Amino acid sequence: MSDLITLARQFAGAHESGRVLVLPTVWDTWSAAVAVEAGSEGLTVGSHPVADSIGSSDGENMRFEDYLVSVRRITGSVDVPVSADVESGYGLAPAELIEKLLEAGAVGANIEDVVHSEGKRVRESQEHADYIAAARAAADSAGVDFVINGRTDAMKLGTGVFADPVAEAVSRIRLMEAAGARAVYPVGLTTADQVTRMVEAVSVPVNVTAHPVDGHGAGDLAALTELGARRVTFGPLWQKWLGEQSAAPLAAWLRN
Numbered sequence: 001m002s003d004l005i006t007l008a009r010q011f012a013g014a015h016e017s018g019r020v021l022v023l024p025t026v027w028d029t030w031s032a033a034v035a036v037e038a039g040s041e042g043l044t045v046g047s048h049p050v051a052d053s054i055g056s057s058d059g060e061n062m063r064f065e066d067y068l069v070s071v072r073r074i075t076g077s078v079d080v081p082v083s084a085d086v087e088s089g090y091g092l093a094p095a096e097l098i099e100k101l102l103e104a105g106a107v108g109a110n111i112e113d114v115v116h117s118e119g120k121r122v123r124e125s126q127e128h129a130d131y132i133a134a135a136r137a138a139a140d141s142a143g144v145d146f147v148i149n150g151r152t153d154a155m156k157l158g159t160g161v162f163a164d165p166v167a168e169a170v171s172r173i174r175l176m177e178a179a180g181a182r183a184v185y186p187v188g189l190t191t192a193d194q195v196t197r198m199v200e201a202v203s204v205p206v207n208v209t210a211h212p213v214d215g216h217g218a219g220d221l222a223a224l225t226e227l228g229a230r231r232v233t234f235g236p237l238w239q240k241w242l243g244e245q246s247a248a249p250l251a252a253w254l255r256n
Helices: 002-016 029-037 047-053 064-075 094-103 125-141 154-160 165-179 192-201 221-227 237-255
Strands: 043-045 082-085 108-111 147-152 183-186 207-209 231-233
Touching (some): 029 043, 029 064, 047 064, 047 237, 064 082, 094 108, 094 125, 108 125, 125 165, 154 165, 165 183, 165 192, 192 221
Parallel strands (some): 207 231
């Protein structure tokens, strides 16, 4: 537990430092080792790439225990902080969710507001904030500086669900910060203006999903830094890119 507490303190401190954190999204011990060897100071475990790697699919279709096996293997193989994407919590109460994550060696988690197990129901904004607050309280009770990255899909869901997705995302990330999230993740940002709007709304780091090669709609890492983004992850994009890079040469090899 002492190592976990130290890693958590290190991770929380990095989020409070004002520096930009690039946290590659990994799915197994191999990808984790590649990211750490490249110089990563922390990692995120993506539910989407893990699901693809074990023959399942994203959207809480994996058994949570199977996902935790991957998380536990990754945390046991590296000496940097690891955050896990737990989607909306897999139907678990916040305290149980945090307990299981700590047992698996994670010191952070993405928690989103779309409940896939309930027909992709979108939690009400205060309902989601309350879930995060309860998770925060559980981690604090355990004495761990756990980093909750509060995610909202308001931008991704768009005008089909919300009259003003940008305003909805702003409202939700503010509530999540007040509930104890140490970073916020408004998924679906595509422009510089959108990034700026989110950054100006909160004082904690805003997480932006970028492609590890092509960057983001708002630009490269330098551009995102200038806009004030302070946390960059890859989602499933790194894994997909590796697959694309491998497919053509493998096909050429097999044709010979």
